[in-house]
Structures are given as C-alpha cells and as structure tokens.
Amino acid sequence: MIDPEAAWAKLLPHLGPLPAERLSRRRAAGRRLAAATVATTDLPPCDLSALDGFALAGASADEGWFPIAGTRFAGDRDEPGFAGTLAQGWALRIMTGSAVPNGADRVIAVEETVCAGERVRPTAEVAVGAAIRRRGEIVRQGAPLLSAGALLTPAALALLASQGIGEVEVHRAPRLALQLTGNEIVPPEATPAPGQLRDSHSDFLVAELERMNLPVRPLGIARDDLDGLTTSLRAGLEGRDVLLCCGGVSKGEADFLAPALARLGFETLFHGVAIQPGKPLLVAHRSGADGAQLVFGLPGNPASVMVAWWLFVRPALERLLGGPAGCWESALPGNLGSPLGAGRKRDRFVPASLRNEGGRPILTPISPKGSHDLLAFGLAGALVRIRASAPAVVAGAPCEWMHLDR
Numbered sequence: 001m002i003d004p005e006a007a008w009a010k011l012l013p014h015l016g017p018l019p020a021e022r023l024s025r026r027r028a029a030g031r032r033l034a035a036a037t038v039a040t041t042d043l044p045p046c047d048l049s050a051l052d053g054f055a056l057a058g059a060s061a062d063e064g065w066f067p068i069a070g071t072r073f074a075g076d077r078d079e080p081g082f083a084g085t086l087a088q089g090w091a092l093r094i095m096t097g098s099a100v101p102n103g104a105d106r107v108i109a110v111e112e113t114v115c116a117g118e119r120v121r122p123t124a125e126v127a128v129g130a131a132i133r134r135r136g137e138i139v140r141q142g143a144p145l146l147s148a149g150a151l152l153t154p155a156a157l158a159l160l161a162s163q164g165i166g167e168v169e170v171h172r173a174p175r176l177a178l179q180l181t182g183n184e185i186v187p188p189e190a191t192p193a194p195g196q197l198r199d200s201h202s203d204f205l206v207a208e209l210e211r212m213n214l215p216v217r218p219l220g221i222a223r224d225d226l227d228g229l230t231t232s233l234r235a236g237l238e239g240r241d242v243l244l245c246c247g248g249v250s251k252g253e254a255d256f257l258a259p260a261l262a263r264l265g266f267e268t269l270f271h272g273v274a275i276q277p278g279k280p281l282l283v284a285h286r287s288g289a290d291g292a293q294l295v296f297g298l299p300g301n302p303a304s305v306m307v308a309w310w311l312f313v314r315p316a317l318e319r320l321l322g323g324p325a326g327c328w329e330s331a332l333p334g335n336l337g338s339p340l341g342a343g344r345k346r347d348r349f350v351p352a353s354l355r356n357e358g359g360r361p362i363l364t365p366i367s368p369k370g371s372h373d374l375l376a377f378g379l380a381g382a383l384v385r386i387r388a389s390a391p392a393v394v395a396g397a398p399c400e401w402m403h404l405d406r
Helices: 004-014 154-162 201-211 226-236 257-263 302-320 374-379
Strands: 020-024 053-056 066-072 091-094 106-109 113-116 119-122 144-146 167-171 176-181 216-222 242-246 267-271 282-288 291-298 332-336 347-357 360-365 382-386 398-403
Touching: 004 267, 004 282, 004 302, 053 066, 144 154, 176 201, 176 226, 201 216, 201 242, 201 302, 216 226, 226 242, 226 257, 242 302, 257 267, 257 282, 257 291, 291 302, 302 347, 302 374, 347 374, 347 398, 360 382, 360 398
Parallel strands: 066 091, 176 216, 176 242, 242 291, 332 360
Antiparallel strands: 020 167, 053 091, 053 106, 066 119, 113 119, 267 282, 282 291, 332 398, 347 360, 347 382, 382 398
C-alpha cells in the first residue's frame, strides 16, 4: 500500500495527451488546444467609440460649438451628409461600437454636451484619445492568441469566434467504458430484494463525465464470476482508452477484477492506496492493438468511488485531454469549523460543508459513518484531507481542502 502522491507518480507516465483532432469551434467546448492559435485580424478591427456621444475633431471655431456632420450607428459605413473624414471643428453623433471617423481625435459622452439644432457644445473637458477603443489594442493580426494546452472555456470560444476561427486542433477525448460488478447490484429503478443494493455509482460517474463533456459506454452489471467478468471486460475494452470498473477490487473470494485483468495482459501499476475511503483502488495498464489502455478499479463503496474519482480518475482524464492536473493539486488552504481527530494509518478524506467567513474559507466536517455513507457526501461541498501523521486539531485550525463541484 502506497501513499496517494506515490501512486500518482506511478500513473503519471501513462497520462500523456491523446493525439490531436480537428473539431468545429463549438464542438470543441471544454477541450484543450493541441496547437497554438494566432489572431487572424486586429481586435478591435478599427477605432471604435466606447460610448454613446459625439466624436470631435480638433478645436471649436465657434465659441465651443461644433456643427454636427451626421449620425453614425454601429455597423454604418457611409451616412448621408458625411464624406468619411471629419473636418476640423466638426462633430459626428456616434453610438457605442461605431467606427470613429478619420479626423476625430476624441469622443465625449452625450451626457456631457448640450445641443442646439445641429450644433453641439461640450460641457466638460475631454482629453485627446478619450473613449476611443484603438484598432488592435486587444490583439494585432498575427499575434499569439491562445497557446497549446489552453482550455476552451466559453470565453475562449467567444475570442475564437471574434477572429472567425471556425475549427481548432484539440486533443482527442478519451474513449471511455463503465463496468459495474456485483451479484448484489441492481439498477436504480429496480426494487432491491433483501441483500441487494441499487446502483448509485453510474449516476455519479456519468454525471461527472458529462461535466467534462466526455461520453461513456455503459457495459452493464457483471456478476461475481471470473470467466464472465473477463469476457465482459474483453468486449468492453475494444476501441476504448479508459475503462472504469466499480467493485471487485478487495481481497474477498468474490473479488475478481485483478485476476481478470491479468488474463487480459494488463500490468498492475498499483493496488492499494493509503487513503480512507478508497484503500483498495487498483490501476492497471496495457499496450496493444487498440493502443495504450488504462483500467481504474474503483472500490465498491460509494464514498470510495467518489474519493478515487476526485483524487485519481478526474485528474488522469484531464491529463489525457492535455491539461496540467495532478493528484490533490487543486487543494486550497482553509480553517476548520469544528474539531477533527488525529490522523490514522492512512490519509483520511472527509466530506465537509463550506462557508466564507471574513474572506477565509471555513470547512466544517460532516463525519461519515463509513465508506458507504452516501448522505454525508451528498451534503458536502468540499473534501478535507487529514494526513496520517496529523495530530488532533481544534476548530479554527488550518486545513487543506478541495472543491467538489469543479
């Protein structure tokens, strides 16, 4: 049994970004760029007005009054009565986002003017260059835009759209499969007989994968049988990069994942991590006709599945997508809202509620009754880590924690 960081170090060499593919901009949401992008045009593409008001050219020749040459709305190019270059001492009525005419050297807000017929007079001093968004002040054509590895957030997609970039090169999404095991597991819609349990793992894992925009192939529920599990895994691994398997990883007489994977030529990277919950976690790897493949053997208890996901599976998938994630790298400092007992032989990961107090995150542990306690994790917004060597601590003591909703 090894500590979480040592387990991650064994897994990391197998988490290189997947090959690149070209996708339309909108289909690439949530993915990471495999190649840098450059600006195709200046942004803004020309000098634009930052507000509704008047573009002014030079000084007034009529005691502060400027004759108005016309009106320009956003998108206008030629308007009646205006030749395109604003003469010195003249004004042009202009709207936010409109192109500033040649000859104009500043824009003044309509609230800072008075009008008389087709003349306008400023009521405040306005510096040269005021309220003008200069061409290329955001980015110049040919300049770097987004670097390789950049996450395509909604804002990043908007930036690409502003440049007319319709396709991007991103890392391919991992092809996933989900295998459940256990004679006692029935679908959530079924009425369990005595000794049976409804499947809660699928909803958790599928929902987490959907947040990452990753589809998954469900393989159903395999019985506790070595031959049957081996057959199901062999079929389910075809054309897949990663398989998630729930249950069958402990040391019981009905836990068959490890021998099934050995039959299929997998090398176990680690089996058993010094964490609570999640100790039996197994990760295995093989290279073959379908390329490199990973199997995450998640313990059967609900809390164990969740902690294994947050610590190992999610950052591993982010790595395959080209991201920089690591085990517990997203942890943040905070303070405890209630006492916590001393560490044990393994690092404990405790669900907690989260609140902000004077700008400082306060974590109040929700002590679970065990790794089967779905209620405690269902109420939690954060995960607090208690190191194995940590002494008991009082409320207000510093702690390390991570968000569960990101």
